[in-house]
Amino acid sequence: MPSPTPEPPAELSSLAQLPLFKRLLARLLGGGLSRLRAQHVASWLQGQADGFRSGHGAGVEYGYNEGRLDGLEEGRQVLLIRDTRPQEHRAPGVDDNLFDDWRLPLTAELKKRIKADVARLLPAQAQPSAAQWKMIFSDTPSTAVIAGAGAGKSTSLVLRILLLTHYLGFELDAMTVVTFTRESRKDFMAKLVEVMGLWGHVLSPREAREVVRTFHSRILPMVRSLPGFGQLQAFENLSERGLFADEGADSNPFDLRINDAQRQQLNACYHRLHSDNPRFREVLVPLYKQALQLRELDQDHPDVRKRMAVTELASKRDEELCDTLEDLWFRAGAWPIPGIEPDREVIEINGSPFHCHGYIPELEAWVVLGFDPRENPQISRPGAKLTVRAEWAVKRTLFQAFCRKPLIWLESYESAKCVLSSLAGDATAGPGFDYKVKGELASAPLLDCFVMAAGFIENLGLDVSAAVARMSFAQDDPDRFFFEALSLFWKALEAHLLAQSPPIMTYNRMFSLFGENTPENQALLSDELLRPLSHLMIDEFQDVSPQIVSWLRASLREIRRRGPAMQVGRAARHSSLLCVGDDWQSIYGWRGSSPKYFMEFSKQFPSPGTTRVMLSDNYRSHQHIIDAAEHIVRAAPAIAGKKAKASGEPKALWPVNVLDRDDAGLAKRLEEHYRRGESILMLFRKSSDKSLINEYISSVVNVDSSLPAEQRRLRQLTYHSAKGLQADVVFLLGDCLHLTRSPYKNQVYRMAGLGDDGDAEAYDNAQKDEILRLAYVGITRAVKHCYWYLDGPEAQAGNGPKASDRIAGDKAYFADLRVKP
Template identity: 45%
Template sequence: MRGFFNWLTNAILDGVGFQQTSAWNAGRLVGTEQGKSKGLEEGFSQGHAQGLDDGKLIVELRPGTPTIPAPPGIKEPALFKDWRFAITPEMAAEIRQDVKQYLPDQPPSEDQWKMILSTTPTTSVVAGAGSGKSTTMVLRLIVLYHYLKIDLSGLTVVTFTKESKLDFAKKVREVFDLWGYEVSEKKSLEIVRTFHSRILSFAKSIDGLSDVKTFEFLDNKPGEDEKDGSMLNVKLGETQLDLMNATYHELYESNTEFRSLMGELYQRSLLLAEMDKDHPDVLERQDKAWQMANIDDALCAQLEGLWEAAGYWPIDGIEPARKTVRLLGKNFRVNGYIPDFDTYVILGVDDTEPNEIKLDHQYGWFMRKHVRDKRTLFQAFCSPRVVYLNSYVDASRSVDALKGRINGCPKFQYKVKGEISSSYILEAFFVNASFIENLGLDAIEAVKNMTLYKGEPDTPFFHAMSIYWAAFNERLLQMSPPVMTFNSMFAMFSERGQQNFKAVPDSVLRPMTTLLIDEFQDVGANTISWVRATFKEIELRGLAAKTLGAPAYASVMAVGDDWQSIYGWRGSSPRFLMEFDKEFRSPKQTQVFMQENHRSHQMVVDAAEAIVNQTPGFDNKHGVAVNKRVIGNQVPVEVRELDWEHLIQMAEHHYDAGNSILILYRKRDTKKDAKAKLSVVIERAREDKRDKAVKFLTYHSSKGLQADAVFLLGDCEVTTSSPSRNDFYAQAGMANPGEPCGYDRAQQQEALRTAYVAITRAVTYCYWYVSWDEKVPASEKASRYIKGDQAYWNVVTPRPAPPSDGIKRKVVKGR
């Protein structure tokens, strides 16, 4: 009833429009509750849907901005990984203790220990003269093999000469024996190799070249795999020259351009080469011009008599007329004249004539000497063209050649401008092409890119050389089995030939993973390029050294002395040692200076360095004498003008004292004179069975040797300039910026380094015989840096005061 009553009341009130507050509040409450319920329902529905969408984004398989497919980037191959040899402090202590036990008399210096215990991928070692680098390198090998457990199949030591290879291999056997390893001679020679035997293994690994032979070794005896001496100074034997001559004959007959060029060169070679009026030979003979002129008629008559008796005079095409030529205000005669060529002819003594033949004149002496004196004056002071004939057989061919009638392939001597002496034309081709290739250039391209002044006499030489070199190398490859020069092999596996490495098996590359290089100062650009290309291929293949210890990757240690770099005339350079970190970039590298000298006393070291310090090099480099046997025996280097009596006296004195002796010379003619003067000492050594006590060597070939007493015969100087080699040096980027004559400058510095090498052969005594008189102006001369006021020099015959230049110096008054 109450509910009915309330409904009725509300209906009546609603009907008349009456608003009841309590009813409005109740309605709002109901509306609010209903709205809230409806809102919650709708909000949940919308939020739930949004949450589901958000959840889908979080678990997307490819979140973020969509990417476009593309290939991976290119990684530039580094030569070396960022790694270290696992030489711990505990291992280093063990190594030091073992070395102390096994080599108590040869304790390494701290600098040597830095080399032995180096942990970085690359290490350069600047080892001065007598620094004991060989023993230190062998100890490094012990560390690699015995302590780091690197397999011998991944270790290689490379050097330049057969002799140094054998000596180093012997040291390996001796030192490894102390650690309990018996290394056979064969095995030691698998570890220690020359550069050239190592590159040969690369060439032989290529299909079709497995039996390839090396041109330089074609004349080796059976069983000989290498030559004595350095490959930087190859001497062509009969076998090589026969092969070169065969190519020459074929090319001469088939190539008209080549034949024309050779004819031009041959004609020029027949003419007497000009000689500088200031040359010492000219200066020596011009003072005797009056005596020479007085006997010249007798000389001409006797020479013509010799040629007529042999059936070779007169010669068709030569008028046998003794025309007069004025030289130095004196009358001299020629033996003939070639009117078609407006050329004089003077005769010489044929090789078939006895050496003892003398001039039949009251003032006469040996004929050959008189002819040589006369020829020298004509070379220096005769303006008209002159032909010198000293061969009966070749005389007629020479005249025909001058007239342009050349029958057959001419063989003659040729001297490129800047070289000291002439050589057989094909040897001149070989030497110059090899020099270009040692610089890392292609010989044919380099000639094409060179520039010479118009009319330069060597232009046809280099043109002919490039034609010949292309044909010669092609002929070698067509032989069965094929033949290659060493430089061709280095070029084949240089950075230019990186694609060729694809054919090289891992077994050839792996021995190079842990590489030690000796005599690094002698490397050229071609060998550097080969080593770099090899390490690049090792990195590309991911090759690692085989080891039973911690992982080991590619590494190189180079040992050398920039002061002993003396093969620049063959294309070597000390710059590769001085800029090692640029040539072999590495995440971490070590540089070591081994400056203790275990050979000489300090005065010898200081004297040598006083000269070589004039060359650019490392800062703060200085040898310290530590040889206890001689360290207290301070004898200055003695300098004097050449005195044969003094030389004989001192050589006999040192022989009697039981000293070893080295006689070193710059010119080969000096060797003949020295042996004649010291014949008594030589004979005594032979009788006493001490032949090795007295040795005669060039300055260059003495490197690596030593003696108690060293005698130096001659200065180290540069008197020539080479336009062609300056050009090739610039092409190879070897010249310093702003240096227009890079090769000439390098040779001047090398002259000083050669003196350093020669002096540091001495253990105790060094005698240097020089000539102060610069008859030929030298662009550089080692003796200029001898300062008599220094204690380490004993200048017995002082340098004369320089001549006045005509300008008088006044005392400058204070302002």
């Protein structure tokens, strides 16, 4: 550092520092000289002092800077220490990827060789497009393939397996292709065996079955590997023939039908719980009451308005009608009923008296006997103009519209027996009554309702009891008691099933045992059980549920955790995930599936590298079919950038014909196409529509059903079950409607993190989008022609949203032939 500036020499010091005599003399001389204007010594001396200081300071500063630079340069030649540490402390980041950072070893030469082999061994129509090659050659740990309807994804998946096995040497037991149903699995296995054979690999049916699986057939061996569960059976696989191991593991996961073997277990559990748990018995009472009560009718209903005119007349003959009905019930041995007090209580309907037949104290409800459908419908009272059945129908309508007392209407002798069993506490055959949860389209046996509600909750990755504890309902809402009963029953059922010999478990519980909430169970699995999940290829990924996603993520995380030791001595190392799907074909939200996991693929399956492939070519339909279907569905949220184009041989363009419901006209058109030798799909929304239309197309049905299976050209299916199929001509019968509001599903949807933040009706809003996707699926089954028959407004149930609202009559790809009002 520079030294302080020194004082000037003594001779240049200020006058104030001189002795007194000299100061006086200097002042005299200085004053004289100053008057003579010759000089001013003080100023001269002061200037000399200032000049000295200034020059000294500048010299020192210059010298200091020069010396400092020389010193720094000399120091650099020895050591430079620079502090590059961050000013704030930061901890290491978290690697949350499900995969190692690796790539498939695909060189340009290898790709060229594979393309040449495919061109030589596969027919021209099976040659992959540029986008399909991108899917086949994806070298990143994760790959999302957006494959629209008719995109030819199956062949691409088979070639992907061929790449991994034949060209890269990956072992087959390190990979799994997942399909959703037994039918799709069978088709894919046949294609895999055929293509592998062209490359000289003779794949046995057993080897193909090991590779091509359903989720269910992969989880079952995992649970069986745990101590004490070696003979475990899946509840969904039970059959009337007894327990069987794997045959049902490939069944349709969306099939909700309950068979007799399953019902036997449900009933046995119900009987024990009903006997042992007083609270369970208590919460069933309001369910009995709600289920057995007469359904209300709006007073503006046409039947009500018509029968109101005869209210007074019906009242006058009501006691005689009661006598007649009680006689019929007595002769059938169905009356009186223990637990029901005979009581002709008078109920006033529009000022006119009518009568009940009895009272149930336990339910605090009145009972009216109905006309059993097995009785002769022509029975009449003496002198009456109407039959007993008709008189009873009038009374029933009036009670539905104007009676607000708790009322149970026993429709038949059989329903009375069920009530009798329930009231007597005889639950060996189950509850014996149907129930309708708010939001469901129809009532069902109570235990069936339990299974459906529990399945929906568990598919969302939630525990039934925990989810029920977070629900809330109005004080007088019977669903409040339904879900409390469900919570009690489901816990008892799981214990009951595990207590069987061999033990039984639902698939949902199996998946939850190995989900993200229980990683310790994953650690119990052997390498041999986990290795097939190393390289996963999943079809129809848009239909995956949160429950399955949790299991997949947990499995992939465990595979990565085990590291290279799991794959010692093997060509297939690390892990990968390739998912193929189409969010526009996600139509199983009512079972708990969601397209969210495909639409947010990179977020849901974090990876150091993800390849995104868009398969836009449609090899099935012509452009009018594609454009009409996309116009319908485009109002729903979707992956950005989707637009399919017709590929392959040029096809004639036919618009989607939209017509008023006309079963006779439909039958005529169908017969014409069948005579031309074309394949036909008849798709309906309601099973009742199939029965109605069969009356008109019975001749074609009879001819077609007499042919060998491979020659049949007519199939009749629901919209949902037609996914994956195609036909020259498609007939759509009925609209895609959102008819109900489901309070409980809205609640659990939010619990599962589905839907937008703050959306109180997340499930219902998702269903409004799903009806558009369902129409898209129906239309895109068509190769050439699509006819859409819609009911008129008077036949529509409610005023909710419907897919047909999106029909655009001004577009060339629609021909709206409906009669305008």
